[in-house]
Amino acid sequence: MPRPGLSLLMPLVLMAFAAVLGWAFWLALTGQDGERLAGIALAQVPLSGVSNPVTAVLLNYRAYDTLLELGVLLSALLGIWSLGPAPPGFAPAALVFRGLVVLVVPALILVGGYMLWVGAHAPGGAFQGGALLAAAGVMLALSGRERAGLPAEAGLRVVVSLGVVVFVLVGLGLMLVGSGFLHYPLGIAKWLILAIETAATLAIGATLAAAYLGGLPRSRPRATRRS
Amino acid sequence: MTTQLIYGGAGILLFVIGLGSVLTRPGLWRRLIAINVMGSGVFQILVAVAYRGTAVPPDPVPHALVLTGIVVAVSATALALAFGQRLEDEDD
Numbered sequence: 001m002p003r004p005g006l007s008l009l010m011p012l013v014l015m016a017f018a019a020v021l022g023w024a025f026w027l028a029l030t031g032q033d034g035e036r037l038a039g040i041a042l043a044q045v046p047l048s049g050v051s052n053p054v055t056a057v058l059l060n061y062r063a064y065d066t067l068l069e070l071g072v073l074l075s076a077l078l079g080i081w082s083l084g085p086a087p088p089g090f091a092p093a094a095l096v097f098r099g100l101v102v103l104v105v106p107a108l109i110l111v112g113g114y115m116l117w118v119g120a121h122a123p124g125g126a127f128q129g130g131a132l133l134a135a136a137g138v139m140l141a142l143s144g145r146e147r148a149g150l151p152a153e154a155g156l157r158v159v160v161s162l163g164v165v166v167f168v169l170v171g172l173g174l175m176l177v178g179s180g181f182l183h184y185p186l187g188i189a190k191w192l193i194l195a196i197e198t199a200a201t202l203a204i205g206a207t208l209a210a211a212y213l214g215g216l217p218r219s220r221p222r223a224t225r226r227s
Numbered sequence: 228m229t230t231q232l233i234y235g236g237a238g239i240l241l242f243v244i245g246l247g248s249v250l251t252r253p254g255l256w257r258r259l260i261a262i263n264v265m266g267s268g269v270f271q272i273l274v275a276v277a278y279r280g281t282a283v284p285p286d287p288v289p290h291a292l293v294l295t296g297i298v299v300a301v302s303a304t305a306l307a308l309a310f311g312q313r314l315e316d317e318d319d
Contacts, residue, residue: 007251011247015243017243017246018239018240018243021239021242021243022236025235025236025239025275026232028276029231029276030228036286037286037288038279038285038287041287041288042287054287054291054294057287057288057290058294058295062291065291066295069298069299072298072302073299073302076302076303076306077305079309079310080305080306080309083310084313125294127294127297127298208301208302211305211306212305214308214309214312
């Protein structure tokens with residue numbers, strides 16, 4: 001419990017902090033005359049292999065960040081798995097929810113694939129697609145499937161590490177042909193980005209769904225039972 | 228400019244509300260939610276910084292930062308939830 005003196009002091013300190021932040025934000029908006037990254041980033045988009053500037057930043061200019069981010073995702077999942085098996089799942093869904101799951105899950109997978117493809121030239125991409133796949137997994141878990149539609153453990157380990165593995169393989173392959181780690185040659189940049197994003201979508205979807213389960217999926221699923 | 232100030236100012240407000248909750252309130256779950264509120268505030272500020280009016284496209288670099296940040300925040304929250312759950316199980 002906060003002490004009486006603290007409860008009076010805290011709002012004042014926070015207000016002062018907010019004022020400093022607001023002042024800094026105001027300066028950031030008004031005080032700039034130097035060149036911003038936006039101009040450079042947008043000018044280079046035609047050379048990046050995709051036409052959506054956000055995807056160009058994520059998968060081309062700052063591909064290294066995205067690789068490490070997939071690493072963060074994977075290590076968070078490994079941390080969760082290190083705590084032991086997942087808690088028992090939810091009860092099997094009742095009729096209405098089961099009907100909804102049957103309708104919504106295929107739609108989510110379809111829209112996830114669309115998001116992946118559309119990311120090259122419009123808002124979308126691996127993270128959005130992966131989040132939709134994960135949502136499909138969460139719905140399956142809520143409807144009583146203990147593995148949330150994920151493959152058995154050996155396969156699951158492959159899928160969740162797919163993003164990092166493909167990313168690193170593409171980077172190393174590019175080094176072998178002499179163009180530097182993740183420096184895509186102009187002609188095949190689009191296809192390399194698409195390959196990485198496809199792997200990343202699957203890995204993100206599987207990782208988030210597995211993280212939702214909160215532990216290693218139980219190894220002996222009642223798989224033969226029809227929902 | 229006004230749009231940016233309102234949106235970014237609301238982000239600063241969210242950040243400070245979350246910070247106050249993290250510093251003064253007891254309870255792991257409440258703090259975890261408060262940290263996520265702080266994160267949402269930061270994302271909102273970044274989106275406001277990226278806005279350059281309706282005529283030109285927004286700055287893609289802060290947008291990419293926000294996307295990266297969301298994924299990191301989600302995975303950190305999931306890990307913290309799993310740790311917290313385990314702690315509660317140990318206490319029982």
